[in-house]
Amino acid sequence: MKLLYFAWLRERIGIGSEDVSPPEGVETVAALVDWLKTREPRYEHAFERTESIRVAIDQEQADFSASIIGAREVALFPPVTGG
Amino acid sequence: MKLLYFAWLRERIGIGSEDVSPPEGVETVAALVDWLKTREPRYEHAFERTESIRVAIDQEQADFSASIIGAREVALFPPVTGG
């Protein structure tokens, strides 16, 4: 599964994308984020306030409760500020 | 006093402007129009439906009840349709 990070989330994690294989049982965005936070302090720091993080699964907006099973691309980012 | 006519009012009266000296007692737009209607059939025809005629006194929108005493320029025209 490909993960993408944008804006300050990208900067805190230090990379824009990575390929991961979450362990069995990690089936939602929320679980994915919890698992990432256990990996390294930079993830813990990046995801410390999940209420200000948005998610897209395969380029469609989604919720933290959404399933990531079968997803090819999960993007995590702050609220958008374009326009 | 200068009178101006626009759009179909101008066409019905046959001229775009004229100088008039209304008789004493003609002190409002309504009285002016009534006096004009007595002059010739083309005025009678032009002003037959006064509810669809608008007026400006010295280039400011006004009502039929407005005074024309001291006015230099009175314009009569249909509802505007620009834009």
Add this chain to the structure above:
Amino acid sequence: MAVRVQEADFDTGAEIAALSTGRDDVGAVVSFTGLVRGGDVSEMVLEHYPGMTEKALEEIEAEARVRWPLEGVTIIHRVGPLAPGARIVFVATASRHRAAAFEAAEFLMDYLKTKAPFWKKETTPDGAQWVDARETDDMAAARWQS
């Protein structure tokens, strides 16, 4: 000048750019361009009341500037004969924020449609006819009165 009545066509891009050129406090420019629609109409002629027209447009602009924080306003209205597809009218508003620019532009058009002394005459296969004022335009203008 912010208000122009002219026979000549105008350049929408240049007018939009002029509202923000050389300054960095404008965050939003909204423009409206009105065009002659064809269909049965082969030609349109715009008549106006020289002198009062400019005054009326300037009053409309002044009213918009009282209601919204605007950094700039442009109003251009063409007169004379116009073919289908031709530009008739242009309104542009510049502001720090988009809501003011949008609202002011819509207000300007609604007021212009009901308060500025222009009259349209259309030529169709049935001949030339003066366009009737639309009740929906009066309603659109009325919503700004509170």
Add this chain to the structure above:
Amino acid sequence: MAVRVQEADFDTGAEIAALSTGRDDVGAVVSFTGLVRGGDVSEMVLEHYPGMTEKALEEIEAEARVRWPLEGVTIIHRVGPLAPGARIVFVATASRHRAAAFEAAEFLMDYLKTKAPFWKKETTPDGAQWVDARETDDMAAARWQS
């Protein structure tokens, strides 16, 4: 294509004209141009999510076309570094009548601001900072949901 994401600047006049060129059924074109405001800001950088951005903008356009009778829509958003005064975003709508063109343009901007994956980073004397999302933008977008 009606939706473009690009580093290059764009020509507002040409974009507005393109929506009515060669046709006579468009009576109204409304455009919005968003610009970088200066003040403390010396530079702005726009980041986006390639692939999803275009998709999101196309969905926003499709939603506008469902809600209003539009003859044309153009959305352009720049990415990369931008100086104060530079154009960032452009939205234009063409319709037979002005109310639809105005409403749709405002809707497109409100939705774009809250749903399209762009992020702004500003450089000020205090350093470079990611711009916070504004609650007023969420409120502006929410009013279209009924």
